[in-house]
Amino acid sequence: MATGMNTRLKNWLLTIHLYGGLIFFPYLVIFGLSGLHLNHDFAVFQEQQIWETQETQHFTFTHTEDKQILADSIKHALGLIGWAPWWDQYEKDGIFYNSVIHFGAEYRMELTLATGKLQWRRRSKGWGHVLHSLHFLGEGIPQASLLINSWQYYQHASVLYVIFAVLSGLWLFLRRKTERVLGLWVAGIAFSASLFYMLYLYLIG
Amino acid sequence: MYTLIRKVHVYSGFSIAGFLLMYFLTGFMLTHHQWFGEGEGKEEEKTVQLEALPEVLGKEGISYFRETFYLKGKAERPQYRDNGEVMLEYQKPGTRYEVLIAPDRQTAKIHTFHESAYDVGVVLHRMHGYGGGGLLYDVYIFMMDLSSLSLILFAVTGVFLWLKLKLSKGDPLGIALLVLSIGYTIGVMYALLLA
Numbered sequence: 001m002a003t004g005m006n007t008r009l010k011n012w013l014l015t016i017h018l019y020g021g022l023i024f025f026p027y028l029v030i031f032g033l034s035g036l037h038l039n040h041d042f043a044v045f046q047e048q049q050i051w052e053t054q055e056t057q058h059f060t061f062t063h064t065e066d067k068q069i070l071a072d073s074i075k076h077a078l079g080l081i082g083w084a085p086w087w088d089q090y091e092k093d094g095i096f097y098n099s100v101i102h103f104g105a106e107y108r109m110e111l112t113l114a115t116g117k118l119q120w121r122r123r124s125k126g127w128g129h130v131l132h133s134l135h136f137l138g139e140g141i142p143q144a145s146l147l148i149n150s151w152q153y154y155q156h157a158s159v160l161y162v163i164f165a166v167l168s169g170l171w172l173f174l175r176r177k178t179e180r181v182l183g184l185w186v187a188g189i190a191f192s193a194s195l196f197y198m199l200y201l202y203l204i205g
Numbered sequence: 206m207y208t209l210i211r212k213v214h215v216y217s218g219f220s221i222a223g224f225l226l227m228y229f230l231t232g233f234m235l236t237h238h239q240w241f242g243e244g245e246g247k248e249e250e251k252t253v254q255l256e257a258l259p260e261v262l263g264k265e266g267i268s269y270f271r272e273t274f275y276l277k278g279k280a281e282r283p284q285y286r287d288n289g290e291v292m293l294e295y296q297k298p299g300t301r302y303e304v305l306i307a308p309d310r311q312t313a314k315i316h317t318f319h320e321s322a323y324d325v326g327v328v329l330h331r332m333h334g335y336g337g338g339g340l341l342y343d344v345y346i347f348m349m350d351l352s353s354l355s356l357i358l359f360a361v362t363g364v365f366l367w368l369k370l371k372l373s374k375g376d377p378l379g380i381a382l383l384v385l386s387i388g389y390t391i392g393v394m395y396a397l398l399l400a
Contacts, residue, residue, distance in 0.1 A: 018363075018367055018370075018371070018379075019378070019379065019382055021359075021360070021363040021364070021367070022364070022367065022379055022382040022383045022386065023382050023385075023386050024386065025360050025363070025364060025383065025386055025387070026386050026387055026389075026390035027390070028356045028357070028359060028360035029356070029357055029360050029361075030390070031353070031356055032353045032354065032355075032356035032357035032360070033353070033357065034353075035228075035349060035350070035352065035353030035356070036350060036353045036354070038333040038334070039333050039334055039335065039346055039349065039350055039353075040350075080400075081400050082400075102397065102400065103397055104396075104397030104398050104399075104400055105397075105398075105400065124398060127394060127398060130394050130397050130398055131394060133397075134390070134393070134394070138235075138236040144396075144400065145396060145400075147392055147393060147396050148393055148396050148397060148400070150393075151393050154389070155236070156236065159229050159232055159233050159236070160233075162225065162229045162356075163226065163229055163230065163233075165359075166218065166222050166225060166226055169215070169218055170218075170219070170222070173215055173219075183215070183216075183219060186216060186219045186220060187219040187222060190219055190220045190221070190222065190223055191222055191223040192223075193223070194222075194223025194224050194227070194348070195223055197344075197345070197348075198227065198298070198329060201297060201298050201341070201342075201345065202297070202298040202299045202325060204277075205277035205278055205297035205298070205299075205300070205341075
């Protein structure tokens, strides 16, 4: 009975371990590349700085002292996704300046308050930066599509999967009689050393 | 070949499991900070006299404060402000020091933050870049690099093991899952690039 349950459990764990790995394969690779980039600053993952698009159009708006309301109304009028950061909003010589940003692009706007002339330009941050950003996209982007905003759930699930995969992988390995002793030594020493090291940094540093 | 790849998959996992688990557990804390509470640490501030401060603040300046005032942790590059002040930061898990050097370079304020458990997790997760903390912290950063490499290794060797184990017997579910996951990721990237 116990052997049967153990075998069933083993098969379930192996199935989830295996198929979960296929489901979360892209995130694991992205996370690995992104982690390396954080330490080494690879050029391929840096933001592109080329402004690609520039347009002018008329914008009808209600005058307001609240810069955030005005910035948000410009964002909605242009159908943009992302955030309109307050630190990029200012008025100078009758022109209101603001921006909208998200992980894939940056927009800069200039609204002539007297005439309603709106000039805006777009900078794509490039595929490398977008790939790196998927590491951090742990929340929804305002006004973004379901496709983009579903990524946060995929990311959360990936985190849980990795924790499961490490622990289940250890359990599956320890069921094998051969290599068990060596595996336990390697895992035990490595795990203890990692924990001790982090504690050392915390307590003594 | 299968056996070799399997051994790489398993033993690289065991070697780095501790750091990998830490990275993902602290990442989980970061994305669910409302569950853990950001906590309030304690703060202290003191003003100190500076003697023999190096003229050029950089590695020498970082070492000066570390040795003279026993500041520990990984240091960031000095930040120069418009008013002539210079800010140096040292970070170790659990404690952060902000050193604000006065424009006349005669005194400095050292602000010490004793951080909460949540902040310790954040620091362990976010420490990046070699340099600024000596060998102790460079080894930590190297372990983070190994964790990142191991993730890529797991993913790739895992797919290889699946190919050998299952695909040869036919595995439409596995193929579908792999194609869907890669297609989904490319779709999200494409949507962000176009938006």
